Amino acid sequence: MSSVIKVSHLSKCFGDLVAVDDLSFSVNKGDVYGFLGQNGAGKSTTIRMMLTLIEPSEGDIEIFGMKLHSHRKEILKKTGAVIERPDLYKYLTAYENISLFAKMSGLSISGKKLMEQLDQVGLADRAHSKVKTYSLGMKQRLGIAVALVNDPQLIILDEPTNGLDPQGIADVRNLVLHLSKNQGRTVFVSSHLLSEVELVANRMLIIDHGKKMVEGNVLELFSTAEMVVELQTSDADKTLTSLSGSVWEKYFNGRQRDTLLFKMDKKDIPDFNRFLVGKGEGVLLIRPVHSLEDYFLSLTSNNRHVEAFTN
Amino acid sequence: MWKLLQIELFKIFKRPRTYISFGAIAAMILIIQLGLKFDGKSYLQLLMSGISDSFYVPYEMILNGYLVAFVILNTLLIQVPLLIALVAGDVVAGEANMGTLRLLVTKPISRAELMLAKFFASVLYTVLLLIWMAILALFLSMLFFGTNDMLIVRNDVMEQIGRNDVLWRYIAAFGYASVALSTVAALAFLLSVFAENSIGPIVATISIVVVLTILSEMKIPLYDNTVKPYLFTSHMLAWKGFFYSKANSNGQAISGSVENLPAILRSLGILLTYMAGFVTAAVVVFRKKDILS
Numbered sequence: 001m002s003s004v005i006k007v008s009h010l011s012k013c014f015g016d017l018v019a020v021d022d023l024s025f026s027v028n029k030g031d032v033y034g035f036l037g038q039n040g041a042g043k044s045t046t047i048r049m050m051l052t053l054i055e056p057s058e059g060d061i062e063i064f065g066m067k068l069h070s071h072r073k074e075i076l077k078k079t080g081a082v083i084e085r086p087d088l089y090k091y092l093t094a095y096e097n098i099s100l101f102a103k104m105s106g107l108s109i110s111g112k113k114l115m116e117q118l119d120q121v122g123l124a125d126r127a128h129s130k131v132k133t134y135s136l137g138m139k140q141r142l143g144i145a146v147a148l149v150n151d152p153q154l155i156i157l158d159e160p161t162n163g164l165d166p167q168g169i170a171d172v173r174n175l176v177l178h179l180s181k182n183q184g185r186t187v188f189v190s191s192h193l194l195s196e197v198e199l200v201a202n203r204m205l206i207i208d209h210g211k212k213m214v215e216g217n218v219l220e221l222f223s224t225a226e227m228v229v230e231l232q233t234s235d236a237d238k239t240l241t242s243l244s245g246s247v248w249e250k251y252f253n254g255r256q257r258d259t260l261l262f263k264m265d266k267k268d269i270p271d272f273n274r275f276l277v278g279k280g281e282g283v284l285l286i287r288p289v290h291s292l293e294d295y296f297l298s299l300t301s302n303n304r305h306v307e308a309f310t311n
Numbered sequence: 312m313w314k315l316l317q318i319e320l321f322k323i324f325k326r327p328r329t330y331i332s333f334g335a336i337a338a339m340i341l342i343i344q345l346g347l348k349f350d351g352k353s354y355l356q357l358l359m360s361g362i363s364d365s366f367y368v369p370y371e372m373i374l375n376g377y378l379v380a381f382v383i384l385n386t387l388l389i390q391v392p393l394l395i396a397l398v399a400g401d402v403v404a405g406e407a408n409m410g411t412l413r414l415l416v417t418k419p420i421s422r423a424e425l426m427l428a429k430f431f432a433s434v435l436y437t438v439l440l441l442i443w444m445a446i447l448a449l450f451l452s453m454l455f456f457g458t459n460d461m462l463i464v465r466n467d468v469m470e471q472i473g474r475n476d477v478l479w480r481y482i483a484a485f486g487y488a489s490v491a492l493s494t495v496a497a498l499a500f501l502l503s504v505f506a507e508n509s510i511g512p513i514v515a516t517i518s519i520v521v522v523l524t525i526l527s528e529m530k531i532p533l534y535d536n537t538v539k540p541y542l543f544t545s546h547m548l549a550w551k552g553f554f555y556s557k558a559n560s561n562g563q564a565i566s567g568s569v570e571n572l573p574a575i576l577r578s579l580g581i582l583l584t585y586m587a588g589f590v591t592a593a594v595v596v597f598r599k600k601d602i603l604s
Binding site for chain 1: 314315317318321322325326327409410411413414415416417418420421601602603
C-alpha cells in the first residue's frame, strides 16, 4: 500500500511551548484517516504544518512521495482542505467564492461545472446568495465544495463537524464516506470526538500533548478495547438478581437509573444476551457504547478530569 | 500573476468599504467647489492679502478651473493617505481576521506571488482613487469655472503659467502623487502583515504619516538636514514643484519648464526606495510567517 502522507519526527515549538513533539505517522492511499486528540493536543498545528501554513521546527513531511518544503505547489495542486472554521468571503456569493478559489488553484472551470460542484453539497439553489446569509452548516458545505474544486486526491478536514447540528454532522459524515468509497480519495480528518471518527475512519491516530499515543486500524483498536455495554430490561432489579452468582456478575460496572452497565469483550455480547433470555429477562436493549471513548480517555491525560466530573 | 491581481481587485471592489474613499473624495471636492463658486473672491482676497495692496488682482480671471484644482489638491493630498490606509491596511490583516488568509496560503501559489498581487492591487486602487480625484478636481472644475492662465502665489511672489502650459503639469503632478500615495499604501501593507485585525495597521499607518508629516513641516534647524531629508513624508508634496517654472530675464515663466526638476526626481527616487523597502520587508516577513489565524 503506497503512502500518501508520510510524517517523520515532526515537531513544532512556539517559544517554550512544544505543540507537536516528534510525531510520526503515515496515511495510505484510499484511507479515511482519523486524527484524534483533545482540544489543544496539537491536531491543528500538525495539519497547518501539512498545509504549509506553519513552518515545522523539526521533521519532514512527504505527501504523494514528494517533500513538502521543496514541492509545495505540486502537492497543494492535488490537495483540498477545510481548516477549522469554514471561513470564506462573506460579502461574496457562494458561486463567486468557489469561482475565485478555482482560479487561485490555476483552474479554468466552466460556470456549469462550478454549479455542479455546489449542487454536490446541496447549495445550487443558494449559489447566488451572499455567504453572510448562510447558516454554519451551509458555510461548512461550501467550504467542502471549495476544498473539492481542484478535484484533489487528498482531502484534509480539520474538525469539519464543529458547531454543526446532527443533520449537518450526518451530511459531512456521508460526504466523507462518499469521497472515500465512491471516489477513491484519501481523506485525513481530525476531530476531538471519537464517536464521530469511528463511524468513518478505517485507520486512526490519537495524539496528546503533541505526542503520538496510538496509531492503527480502527477495527483492531476497537477489538482490543474493553467495551461498555448498555443493557435495558423490563425489570432492572430482577435482572441484577438473576446475574448474582453467575459468570456475568463480574462484568457489572454500574447502573444509571434503569440502565445497567457492563464492561466486556464485544464477542461475548451474544452469549450474554442468550444468558439473559434463558433467565427469562425481557431484554429491551443491549448495545456497546462509548467503547473507543473510554479507550481514548484511558490513553489521554484528561481522563482524571472526566472521572471527577462523572463522580 | 495577472490572474491573481484580477482576483485581488475583484475582492477589493466587491467590498462596500472600498467606496467610502471614493464617496469621501467626491463629497470634499464638491464642497470646496461649491464654496469657491459662491465665495471664491473672498477666499482669493484672503490668500493674496500680502500682494493685493501692491498689485491689481483680476480675481475673476484668476478664479478658474486650474486654480480651483490646485486649491483642492493642496487641501486633499494631505487627507487622502488616510483613505489609502483604509484599504491597504486591510489587505492582509483583513484576510487574517476573516480567516480566509489560511485558505489562500493553502492554494498552489507562492506566498511572494500572493503578496505582490495584493500590493499591486493596492497600488491600482490608489491610482484609481487619484484618477477619480483628477476627474472631479480638475475636469469638473474646468467645466464649472472655465480655463485661463494659472496664478500661483509662492513666498508672496505671484507666478503666472499660461493656460496652454498647465494641463501637462497636472498630469505630472497626479503621476507623482500616485507614487507618493503608493508609498503610504506600501507602509500600510507592511504593517498589515503583522496584524490579524485591520484596525491596528490602519491606525498605525495614519499615526506614522501624521507624526512624520508634522516632523517634516516643523521649522527646527536641527532637523532640517539631519532628519527631514530622510523622511518619506518630506517628499510627498514635491508634486507642487511641477507648477514652479523657470523664469526668463524679464521674470516671465518659461513655458514647459520646471524650476527644479532634479529635486523632484530625487524626491521621486526616495519615495520609490521607501516603497520598494516596505514591500520587500512585507514579502520577507510574510514568507516566514506562521499563519495562526
